[in-house]
Amino acid sequence: MTGGAEHCSFVLLADFDIDRGAQLTYQFPQPLGTDETLLANLMLPDGAERQPEDWTIFFLNQRPFNTIAPVLALEPSESHGGEADGRNEDKSQELIYVLNLVRTKLDKTVRRGAIVKAMAICTRHSFIEIFKPVLLMALDDYFMNPSQDCLARLFDAVNSMDISMAPVLSRFERLIMRTSERKDVFLEKFEELSRPAGSEPPVHNPTHKTEGSVGSQSSFEEGILMRGQPKGRDRDSVKNATASATSLPSTNQHSPSDGSFSLDGSAVWVENGHDQSMSQAGTNASSTAVGTNRSTSLRGRKSMDASSSASSHNHGRRDEAGAIPALTTTNPPLLKDTHFFPATIEYNDHQLPIRLPMCTFQEEVGDYSLIQLVQTFSAPSTTITGPIHPHLHTSGNQTHPIIILFNALVTGKRIIFLGHHRPAGQVSSYVLSACALGSGCGIVPRGLIKRAFPYANLINKEEWESTPAYIAGVTNPIFEASASWDLLCDIGTSRMVISKDIHQNHPAGMPANPVQLIVRSGTVKAEGSLGSEEEMSRPSKDLNPVQKAEFVGKVETADNIFMEDIISAISLHYGEAHVRARFTEYATRFVRLAARFEEDVLGINTTIGYPGVSYIESSGEEPRLGSGLCFTDEAAGVRELAANASRIEAWRRTESYELWQQDFNKLKNTNPIQGVDIAHQLWKLRHSKRMSEGEASLIYRTLAENTQTYDQVTELLSLLPPHHNGLLPLSFGLFHQQEMVREYTVEIFNELRSYSVGVQFLQALNHFQRYAYVRQAHVRESRLARDHNTLTIPPSYMSRTPSNRSESSLAGG
Structure with missing residues (x-):
């Protein structure tokens, strides 16, 4: 911008x-x-x-x-x-x-x-x-x-409004920001705005330089100790203190606290908001936090040198001493919430404050409200009249009105929002909300805004009615009598009317036969957004056969469970951001289901999603991770594909399908993480009950190999929103029985902690998970330092005093 x-x-x-x-x-x-x-x-x-x-x-x-x-x-x-x-x-x-x-x-x-x-x-x-x-x-x-x-x-x-200092966030940064409630997320992006007036821009010099074979490995520990030592401290004595500290037993470690991951950049344990006294270096250095030192890794990754530290400072990257620029510690006075960029419009000697939203997408127009849309058409007075159409009624006659509206939007039906005796602005708001609903808040399929008319009237009736699949807002009740719409939504009475001619205007075609569905695995619940596995399995355990049949027909559908979750969240006063995130997940899951449908039912190679394959591990071949939409119950998966067959077929004939096809292939070729369906792997970590050790190891290894840059980190974090417990699925690796899996998990978390946004995600872990990470990361760093010191003892080292030799023997293990 x-x-x-x-x-x-x-x-x-x-x-x-x-x-x-x-x-x-x-x-x-x-x-x-x-x-x-x-x-x-x-x-x-x-x-x-x-x-x-x-x-x-x-x-x-x-x-x-x-x-x-x-x-x-x-x-x-x-x-x-x-x-x-x-x-x-x-x-x-x-x-x-x-x-x-x-x-x-x-x-x-x-x-x-x-x-x-x-x-x-x-x-x-x-x-x-x-x-x-x-x-x-x-x-x-x-x-x-x-x-x-x-x-x-x-x-x-x-x-004249100046927004030149507003940062331009990437797609994944915006996805992270829109689901985060923190007001300081990506604060480092606002560096220019945060700098006091008249001050010079900060110079991001590397804190340490590599010196010989010891420098890069010991720079982390040296940086911690140097903070509390006099400036005239001899470098060799610092190294000796470091070696002594790394060899101390774990019983001297202090208990972790919330301050351990504070954004002040300290890698030392923080108790009550203050750094521990460095005079206790012999006791406390063993508690040096988590190891942002990237000098040595399980796969021999190179350490972060000066150039990498300096080039990535604008992403909140820590330097080799574990320090994040002081910019990330407190919010500047002008920037109270990073979700908005503060600007000013000067009009007639008045300074009008403007809050520029930082995480919007092109299909989101204006200040719409999905909560208002859901509440209007989920009220007790809501009625649905008209014939049942398979494009719209994916749960039969018990399809929720909001799901009917979503189906009408994605399958290209003509929709009118009627607000008789209502302000035109209110009608316009419903149209914009519907466009956001159908496009996953502008993130998944697009093209709805181009056929939307937030306010339409009789003057140009013939023109906008000739637009295919239009979405119009009107205030004149005369439009209800016309036969030019497929779905009418009356916002005044909360009723939905389906055109009596919808079957003639939109033939349903032959529905898919569930017996013909070639399904590798299946479930109603997928992508972790439709309730817990226990909720899905409970009816089959607690009900008799007759009740089971009634439950399947009335409750156990993915759409109904999703809408129950949404209505419950609204009743519990969850905010607009949460509801938008859930509908984004719903739209994302729909296109992933469509990709699975193309492969399993139509028998074609899908171009709108990753192919649906399972993990393969055979003798003599390289194991291969799975991809595509996962299911945990095969029978439910068959039912869901059959229930969605008609609306998927209808969507495949719309312009929205073609646009998503283009967008997916462009994203697939440009995403920082290439060749891996990260959403599939995270779903497996969340929901798989019996995962082989080989698959678990390969998943964590792949994630570790693909989180080596800032862009890769943001792509991963965008798929771990806070309302799905953030890093929880990754933290399972900290308690895995395989040591390699635990090592990979620590390496992933170490890379996340290299950036301020990753630190914020780590802060959301509970104390048990955090302690497990810190303990294992410290053990790993101590082992690496011990192994290095053992290999780099100089010849003159043995000629020192006995006391020095004794102290050094502890450092060498």
């Missing part, structure tokens, strides 16, 4: 004239080149005179009827995170998002008794909600002084 980006492309002003109707009064800085009547009616929605204030949203550059053609070519701005998301598009055809404010002021001196005006900002940023404060002030300004100068001031003020 650049500071010179054009945040505002156009500013529009519309008035309502009692004789001529809605009129587009001003277009600044130039005409858009599209139908002015259309723009005016979109800015002044039906019933606007009954609302003192209303917000509406609509898009430009969607279809030929609303594509702009400015006389002067305007330079398109860089989309926030567009390149990092791997979804570059032709900027000339990029959507333009329009945020519109309409206000009605009562005035008895005019013929209608009220003045209705609307002002709109056209921007290429999808987070249009940030412009609401300045748009409010600008419209007030226009009411007092109606002239084009107000539009010019608004245009200049918005475009």
Whole structure:
């Protein structure tokens, strides 16, 4: 994101004239080149005179009827995170998002008794909600002084907003941030903002230099001891103290505390928030934390030298002494939450604070609410009328309304949200929420926004109704009587109506026969997001045969269990971020299930996901890890594939399928971790009950080999969200009976601790897991130091005093 980006492309002003109707009064800085009547009616929605204030949203550059053609070519701005998301598009055809404010002021001196005006900002940023404060002030300004100068001031003020210091996060960094509740996640990315005014940028010099054969191996211990020693301390004495410390018995270790992983960069145990006294080096050095020293590894990985330390400081990388730059210790005054970048818009001598969201995706527009959408169509008064269609009813007549809506979105049905006597802005919010629902909050399948019309009216009815699979928000009940929709969602009465002609408009085709499904393994629950294995197996143990059949038909479906979890989370006051993360997982699981369907049912090589293969370990061949969607119960897997066959087949005929096919192959070729289905391996660690030692060893070894860079670390952590217990599946390796598995796990955690985001994940481990990690990491570091000291004793060493020889013999083991 650049500071010179054009945040505002156009500013529009519309008035309502009692004789001529809605009129587009001003277009600044130039005409858009599209139908002015259309723009005016979109800015002044039906019933606007009954609302003192209303917000509406609509898009430009969607279809030929609303594509702009400015006389002067305007330079398109860089989309926030567009390149990092791997979804570059032709900027000339990029959507333009329009945020519109309409206000009605009562005035008895005019013929209608009220003045209705609307002002709109056209921007290429999808987070249009940030412009609401300045748009409010600008419209007030226009009411007092109606002239084009107000539009010019608004245009200049918005475009003068400086966001040049806002970091551009990668796809996986954004995935981590959106599921983290910490307000300091990726704080190191805001280094420029955190620096006090007038101060020089910090110089990231390496703390230690390699000196001979000893330097790189002992730099970790030396760095710890040097912090508490006088500057004139002899280097050899430091080495001797280090050797003595590493040979002390484990009984002298202090118990770990929360401070052991504090972000102050200390690798020493921290008790009560303060470093232990270094005068107790002989006792405490054995408790040196976890070993950020990368000098020696199980596979002989090279140590992190000065260049690697300096080049990665912007990722919060620790130096060889285990130190993280002081930037990560406390939040700067201006940055209270790293989920938002603080900016300012100056308008009419007012400083308007702006909070720029840092973890949004292009399919997320505005400040939508999935909680509001779920609550509206999960109310006791919710009714569903119309025929049952296999594309929509994946659980028969007990399919949840939200699942029906999701199925309609992904299978390309025409959807209308009706809000009679409701503000147009409220209807628009439901449309944007539905788009986020169907796209997994913009992370999985895309293309819904381009066919969405958050507010639509009769003026251009024929145009937007001709759009395939449109998603429209209307306030006029006349649309319900038309036959141009497949699913109608009435937000006022919480009812859903399925068109009586849906079978003629969308033939279901032949459903898949469960007997014909070639399934390698199966379950209702997959990817760890649909309840515990005990919950899945409980009905078969506790119910008689008749009750079992009823349970299978009524409860034991993946969709119903998922919606029960969502409704329960909302009732327990979980936040919007949690609900969005769960729907992202649901959409991700859907496309993984579709990939498995293509291979097992259609018998083709899938191009939308990893192939579904199991772990292979045969004599004389290299063992191979599995990939694709996993199941823990074969029969349930057969049922689920059969239940989803129709909606998967329908999705495969949509543009959304083609777009995801392109996105998956691009991500597969550009992801930092290549050739491994990490989600599959993590699922195996979470849920497998009988995993062979060979598979466990290979999984941990593969993860250790593929977490050697910052980008690889963030990709791994993005699949370990806090609401699924973070590093819990990896921590199982700390207690594995194989020593190699424990070594690999420690090596993975050591690499995670090299970065501040990894430290934050380690901090979330419980005390038992943390202690196991610290203990094993210290033993590993002590063994490496002992082995190294044994091999590097100089010839003159034996001529020293007996006391020195005695002390040194402890260091040598």
